Amino acid sequence: MPLYLTALFVLLASALAALASGRGRAANLLGPLGCLLGCLLGLFAAATALFSPAPPILRLPWSVPYGAVSLTIDPLSALFLLPVFILGAAAALYGRGYLAGLAGKRHLGGHWFFFCLMVLGMALTVCATNAVFFLVSWEIMSLAPFFLICLHHEEDRVRAAARTYLFAAHLGTAFLMAFFLILGHLAGSMEFSAMARVAPDVLRPFAPALFFLALAGFGVKAGIVPLHVWLPEAHPAAPSHVSAFMSGALIKAGVYGVLRSLTFLGPLAPWMGQTLLAIGILTGVLGLLAGIGQGELKRFLAFSSIENMGIVFLGLGLGVLAAATGHPGPALLAFSGLLFHVINHALLKGLLFFGAGSVLHAVGHGFMERLGGLSKRMPFTATACVLAGAAISGLPPGNAFFGELLIYVGGGMAAMDMPLTDAVWAWTGVAGLAFIGGLSVIGFTRAMGIVFSGEPRTTDAADAQAHDPAPLMRAAMWLLGLLALGAALAAPFLFTAMLPAARLLLAGQSTALPVLPSATVNPEALLTAAAIIAFGAAVLALVLAYARSRLLAGRSVRSHGTWDCGYILPAPRMQYTASSYAEPMTVLFRRLLGEKRLFTPPEGLFPATGSSRFASETPDRVKDGFFTPLFSAVLTACDALKRFQQGNLNLYILYLLATLVILLAIALGFAP
Amino acid sequence: MTARVLAVLLPLVLAPLAFGVIHRVKARFAGRQGKPLTQIYLDIRKCLGKGATISRTTTWLFRAGPTINLAATLAALPFVPLGGLPAAVSFPGDIFVFVYLLAMGRFFTIMAALDTGSSFEGMGASREAVYSCLAEPMLFLALLALARHSGDLSLSGMLSAVSAGSWLTGAPVLALVTVALFLILLAENCRVPFDDPNTHLELTMIHEVMVLDHGGPDFAFIEYAQTLKLWIFAAVATSLLLPAASGVLAWDALWGLAGVFAAAAAVGVTESVMARLRLTRVPPLLAAAGAFAALALILVGG
Numbered sequence: 018m019p020l021y022l023t024a025l026f027v028l029l030a031s032a033l034a035a036l037a038s039g040r041g042r043a044a045n046l047l048g049p050l051g052c053l054l055g056c057l058l059g060l061f062a063a064a065t066a067l068f069s070p071a072p073p074i075l076r077l078p079w080s081v082p083y084g085a086v087s088l089t090i091d092p093l094s095a096l097f098l099l100p101v102f103i104l105g106a107a108a109a110l111y112g113r114g115y116l117a118g119l120a121g122k123r124h125l126g127g128h129w130f131f132f133c134l135m136v137l138g139m140a141l142t143v144c145a146t147n148a149v150f151f152l153v154s155w156e157i158m159s160l161a162p163f164f165l166i167c168l169h170h171e172e173d174r175v176r177a178a179a180r181t182y183l184f185a186a187h188l189g190t191a192f193l194m195a196f197f198l199i200l201g202h203l204a205g206s207m208e209f210s211a212m213a214r215v216a217p218d219v220l221r222p223f224a225p226a227l228f229f230l231a232l233a234g235f236g237v238k239a240g241i242v243p244l245h246v247w248l249p250e251a252h253p254a255a256p257s258h259v260s261a262f263m264s265g266a267l268i269k270a271g272v273y274g275v276l277r278s279l280t281f282l283g284p285l286a287p288w289m290g291q292t293l294l295a296i297g298i299l300t301g302v303l304g305l306l307a308g309i310g311q312g313e314l315k316r317f318l319a320f321s322s323i324e325n326m327g328i329v330f331l332g333l334g335l336g337v338l339a340a341a342t343g344h345p346g347p348a349l350l351a352f353s354g355l356l357f358h359v360i361n362h363a364l365l366k367g368l369l370f371f372g373a374g375s376v377l378h379a380v381g382h383g384f385m386e387r388l389g390g391l392s393k394r395m396p397f398t399a400t401a402c403v404l405a406g407a408a409i410s411g412l413p414p415g416n417a418f419f420g421e422l423l424i425y426v427g428g429g430m431a432a433m434d435m436p437l438t439d440a441v442w443a444w445t446g447v448a449g450l451a452f453i454g455g456l457s458v459i460g461f462t463r464a465m466g467i468v469f470s471g472e473p474r475t476t477d478a479a480d481a482q483a484h485d486p487a488p489l490m491r492a493a494m495w496l497l498g499l500l501a502l503g504a505a506l507a508a509p510f511l512f513t514a515m516l517p518a519a520r521l522l523l524a525g526q527s528t529a530l531p532v533l534p535s536a537t538v539n540p541e542a543l544l545t546a547a548a549i550i551a552f553g554a555a556v557l558a559l560v561l562a563y564a565r566s567r568l569l570a571g572r573s574v575r576s577h578g579t580w581d582c583g584y585i586l587p588a589p590r591m592q593y594t595a596s597s598y599a600e601p602m603t604v605l606f607r608r609l610l611g612e613k614r615l616f617t618p619p620e621g622l623f624p625a626t627g628s629s630r631f632a633s634e635t636p637d638r639v640k641d642g643f644f645t646p647l648f649s650a651v652l653t654a655c656d657a658l659k660r661f662q663q664g665n666l667n668l669y670i671l672y673l674l675a676t677l678v679i680l681l682a683i684a685l686g687f688a689p
Numbered sequence: 690m691t692a693r694v695l696a697v698l699l700p701l702v703l704a705p706l707a708f709g710v711i712h713r714v715k716a717r718f719a720g721r722q723g724k725p726l727t728q729i730y731l732d733i734r735k736c737l738g739k740g741a742t743i744s745r746t747t748t749w750l751f752r753a754g755p756t757i758n759l760a761a762t763l764a765a766l767p768f769v770p771l772g773g774l775p776a777a778v779s780f781p782g783d784i785f786v787f788v789y790l791l792a793m794g795r796f797f798t799i800m801a802a803l804d805t806g807s808s809f810e811g812m813g814a815s816r817e818a819v820y821s822c823l824a825e826p827m828l829f830l831a832l833l834a835l836a837r838h839s840g841d842l843s844l845s846g847m848l849s850a851v852s853a854g855s856w857l858t859g860a861p862v863l864a865l866v867t868v869a870l871f872l873i874l875l876a877e878n879c880r881v882p883f884d885d886p887n888t889h890l891e892l893t894m895i896h897e898v899m900v901l902d903h904g905g906p907d908f909a910f911i912e913y914a915q916t917l918k919l920w921i922f923a924a925v926a927t928s929l930l931l932p933a934a935s936g937v938l939a940w941d942a943l944w945g946l947a948g949v950f951a952a953a954a955a956v957g958v959t960e961s962v963m964a965r966l967r968l969t970r971v972p973p974l975l976a977a978a979g980a981f982a983a984l985a986l987i988l989v990g991g
Contacts, residue, residue: 390806392748403750403800412793413786422789426782429842432833437990444833444986448826448979451788455822458792462799462818471806472746538781538842547786550778554764554790561756561910568906572740579744580902581807582891593803593811601819605972 018073021066021090021144024059024102025137027051032133041121048129049113052136056106059140063098066090067514083207084149088141092517096356097143097273100363103500104265105136111371111493112258114486115378123168132259135161139266143273148197148207155193158270159186159238162263166255178247178254184648185237185247192234193274199223199230200281209281217283224282228289231278232296239271241330242300243639245323249311252319253383257374258493260315264322265367269359272329276522285341291442294334298449301327305456306606309463309599310635314373314383317464318366321409324453324460325362329355331453332424335446339431340523342439347431350540352519353512354423360511361417361504365409368497372402375490376468379483385467385595388478392469397485399469401494406461408501411454413551416501419508419544425450426538456602463598472589506552509544596633603635611638695942696774697767703946704920705729705913707953714957729916733909741905746806754801755903755910761794762914762921768844769921772945773934776845783843784832788825791877791921794914795821802899809891813898816968820883820895823975824876830982831869835929837989838862848928865985867929871955872978874922878915880956882974885965893965923952 031051038044066073072091079086090098112132116125138158145151163186166179197207203219204211220227233244240248248268252260279285301324308320332355340348375398376391377383392399408415428450431443473479485491504511581587596603603612612635619629661672709726716723725731743751767777768787799818802810836842838859839850856863876883879896891898900911927948934941966974 390746392750392804396748399748407793407796410792410796411789412796413789418789422782422785425785426842429782429785429833429836433837433840433842437987440837440990441987444830444983447833448830451826451829452822454789454792455818455825458796458799459815459818459822462796462803462814466800466803466811466814470748470750470800470804543780543782546778546780546783550764550767550786551790554760554793557763558753558757558760561760562753565752565756565906565910568737569741572905574740575742576745577742579746579805579807581805582809582901587807589806591808592806593808593815598811598815601815601968604969605819 018062018075018088018090020058021062021073021088021140022075024055024062025140027055027058028133028137028140031055032130032137035126035129035133037126039126040124044126044129045113045116045120048125048133049109052109052129052133053106055133056102056109056136059098060102060106063090063095063102066095066098067092067517079150081149081153083201084153085147085208086150087147087208088144089146090144091521093273093276093521094144096515096518097269097359098140099360100266100269101136101139101143103497104262104363104367107367107371107493107496108132108258108262110496111261111374111490112256114488114490114493115256115258115374117487128165128168131161131164132262135165135262135267139270142270146209148201148209148212151209152190152193152197155270156190158267159190162251162255162259162267165259166251168256168259169254172254175254178250181247182251185244189234189237189244192230192237196227196230196234196278199227209277212281215281215283220283224286227278228282228292231275232292235271235274235278236296237271238268238274239326239330240268240300240323241271241296241326242303242323243643245300245304246637246640246644248323249307249316249319249637252322252370253313253315257315257370257377260319261367261370261374264319264370265363268322268326269363272326272359275330275333279337279522280524285337287338287341287439290334290336290338290341292334293330293337294442294446297327297329297331297334298445298453299327300324300330301449301453302456303609305453305460306602306610307635307637309456309460309602310596310610310612312385312595312634314376314385314388314464314468315370316383317385317460318369318373321369321457321460322362322366324457325358325366325409328421328424328450328453329358329362331446331450332358332427335424335428335431335443336522338439338442339427339435342435344431344434345523346538347427347434348523349516349519350423350427350430350538352522353515353540354420354425354427356515356518357420357423357508357511358417361420361501362409364497364501364504365405365415365417368405368494368501369402369409371490371494371497372398372405375486375494378486380477380480382477385464387475388468388473389471389589389592390469390473390478391483394483395469395485397491397494399465401498402469403465405498405501406465408505410457410461412458414505414548414555416504416508418551419505419547421450421454422544422547423512423540426540426543430538459599459602463595467593467595467598471592474589474592474594506548508548509541512540512544603633610635692774692938692941693777695938696769696771696945697777699771699942699946700766700769700917700920700924704916705733707920707923707949708916710950710953711957711960714954715961718958718961729912733912736904736909736912737906739905741907744805744902747804747902750797751801751804751902752907754797754804755900755907755914757797758794759910759914761790761797762917765790765921766917769924770845770848770928770945771924771942772928772931772948773849773941774938774945775849775934779843779845781842781846783845784829784836784847787844788828791918792821792825798899801903805902807902809898810901812892813895816895817879817899820876820971820975823972824873824978827869827975827979827982828873828877830979830986831866831873834862834866834982834985834989837986844925848925849934851929859989862985862988863929865981865988867926869978869981869985870922870926870929871952872974872981874919874926874952875956875959876971876975876978877922878919878956881960882963882966883971888965919953919956920949923949923956927952
């Protein structure tokens with residue numbers, strides 16, 4: 018605990034130091050340096066807490082009513098601290114390089130102030146064990162990104178995205194307040210420990226309401242469909258190190274919240290698992306289907322984050338369903354799988370956003386249709402992105418594979434053991450996860466293939482200035498890449514680290530807790546065997562590559578243009594584009610996605626140049642079909658209220674008087 | 690032990706022969722003599738002996754594609770039993786590792802295709818990605834039906850649990866799963882009616898068009914990996930139809946080989962009697978495979 022508090026103090030101090038050191042270079046040194054230091058300290062604290070038998074606890078009185086500074090680093094908190102501090106450190110490194118050109122042009126002191134505050138807020142959020150204190154930390158964590166997204170506030174797009182983010186964050190908090198008020202009322206205290214001890218009989222009538230309040234409130238942060246609309250707006254608008262932190266760590270706060278609130282809801286019910294599972298599949302599939310239609314790299318990555326949250330909720334749903342129906346073995350596998358996936362996604366998505374940031378930094382934009390061939394000029398970024406893309410699609414030996422494998426095996430065991438009515442859900446879960454995996458392969462081969470492979474499609478992509486990022490930014494990418502590799506290699510060991518947190522989720526259940534998930538499946542042996550085979554395949558690939566180079570040594574290896582079926586004059590614009598690559602999917606799911614096509618066909622026998630046009634875009638149907646009408650209806654309703662708000666002081670005094678008279682009448686009327 | 694080694698060694702040696710069987714069956718249907726059964730061995734050897742011409746547009750991804758694909762297919766091979774011969778490697782949950790290894794090979798094949806910047810190869814890559822994305826959930830449903838039927842979550846375990854006796858009790862389930870697996874075999878191996886490897890138009894091909902630019906040893910790797918992949922799916926799809934292990938090594942091996950070659954012949958017959966489907970008709974066919982598998986699952990569940 019002292020180490021953790023020191024880390025928080027360092028973060029706070031560096032936030033203030035950055036703010037005090039003004040707009041320029043000094044802030045861009047102090048801010049990231051302090052953030053890095055704080056995060057490294059915090060990382061150490063989290064790792065120690067993860068393996069300590071008794072969770073460190075701190076409790077201080079606080080003058081806020083019902084509030085107390087209560088902090089506990091239990092296994093679940095410690096696990097969620099890992100992505101916070103890892104990405105905090107990596108983003109600080111990357112951000113310093115990313116912002117170097119902006120020193121003096123933007124208020125970097127303010128930027129780093131809010132950045133440190135965001136890391137601090139999230140570190141507090143996942144450890145807070147008093148509802149009031151939790152909500153305050155939650156708000157610090159939620160408000161800071163608004164200012165970070167606004168870095169390039171002169172662009173309309175950025176301002177609109179920041180506004181959407183702010184609305185979403187606040188609506189989410191409103192649900193959370195209701196959730197904690199009801200729960201606190203039932204528990205008679207705002208302490209989490211009291212909330213977890215509410216008698217099941219008292220809780221039962223409120224459980225569905227509480228479940229959906231938590232799902233709505235935390236789900237907004239996690240980006241589950243249909244509450245995801247802020248994510249694809251905010252991530253592309255924010256500077257890349259901020260999007261990396263938001264996507265890698267911040268949205269995980271939503272997952273943490275759902276997990277934590279499940280421990281308050283007493284015995285889990287099958288319908289909760291089914292709901293979570295359905296939401297998970299929907300989020301995963303719709304997130305990627307929409308993502309496959311996107312033309313901008315960071316926007317696609319944001320949709321991929323939505324998809325990965327879908328995988329997490331899918332695992333959670335499987336686990337809750339299994340736990341609720343008396344199958345603790347599969348439940349434990351699914352829970353540890355989803356926790357593993359949270360860490361894996363943090364590392365990989367951080368790396369991918371850094372890669373996308375490097376493309377943006379080098380070329381100036383991320384529109385796939387105008388890029389191409391970047392791997393020649395940015396070999397490091399291209400290699401990192403392709404490998405991270407393969408890994409995040411769940412392919413072995415990437416780290417995400419091992420997390421998904423645990424969810425798969427949990428689902429497979431559930432599908433074998435459960436009675437038919439429940440097993441149908443498990444089958445759907447496994448098939449859904451496979452479909453999400455396949456979609457992810459489409460999405461990432463498309464994004465990486467179009468951006469980095471082939472020939473440059475436009476002059477800005479062909480610009481010789483495009484180059485790999487500065488050493489510090491590369492260091493941040495190396496850090497995350499090596500950690501991802503380490504996570505894959507240490508998968509069996511990491512599973513043991515996940516187990517206490519996974520057990521925590523099962524603690525409230527009536528079924529007996531097994532030491533290991535099942536007699537038939539030994540997860541450590543499973544992960545070890547899978548790791549040996551997967552890395553064996555990688556080693557085999559290296560051996561074959563060596564054999565290939567030996568075979569070709571001394572033979573003629575010629576360089577030539579792409580054969581292209583004998584067509585000798587290919588122009589870069591004739592290459593397959595991002596939208597043509599996605600076309601089979603957008604056609605297949607046209608009803609669902611509502612892809613819009615604008616086509617002006619060529620006319621006459623000899624159409625003039627430029628007379629024909631084709632464009633396609635995939636709008637967000639949830640946003641356009643639900644939230645936009647909803648908010649415009651709210652706005653219209655608010656307009657109607659203007660009638661009462663004339664700005665006339667006499668009128669307001671009249672309102673006051675009328676209110677007082679009415680209240681008096683009520684008070685007299687009800688008096689005994 | 691010998692059985693486990695044989696289950697890996699036989700496909701390594703004989704997989705190209707199964708391809709020869711397909712060609713021979715197709716040739717006989719067309720009234721031709723057909724090329725020698727061992728032609729593909731000669732092709733692979735010829736390619737291994739050649740130099741290479743590599744596009745200037747490409748990077749390491751293009752060269753890595755065939756290598757990684759072959760390595761991934763080889764790594765998936767030990768999970769596959771052969772008739773009565775148990776798989777070399779088997780543990781509960783290995784079906785997921787097995788399928789994802791094949792997906793890894795596919796990912797890098799697609800990346801290598803996109804690396805050339807050719808529209809043809811982009812088209813093939815796009816279709817391959819889409820069809821495999823639709824086929825994978827169906828494959829898992831079929832395997833889950835078997836898992837529930839046999840109570841075993843390993844590929845080898847669930848396949849070897851099927852015996853003549855289980856056909857008496859669970860014939861509908863096993864028949865449905867076999868049909869689903871055969872459809873998935875055709876889709877994953879890019880055979881008619883999903884894809885036609887022998888058309889004269891690159892526009893209409895899927896897998897073959899992705900590897901247009903590869904030559905020399907790279908192409909040998911691709912061809913060999915392709916024959917192995919066909920073997921893998923043929924062994925999985927037909928082992929349900931074979932009698933249980935007799936315990937006599939030679940018999941078990943022979944039955945396994947008969948199954949694989951019969952599946953190859955069935956592929957040849959399918960290719961001869963029907964045309965390739967229009968691309969828009971492919972997803973419904975894959976959905977049909979999924980429907981068979983789902984039906985099987987529900988029947989087991991009862």
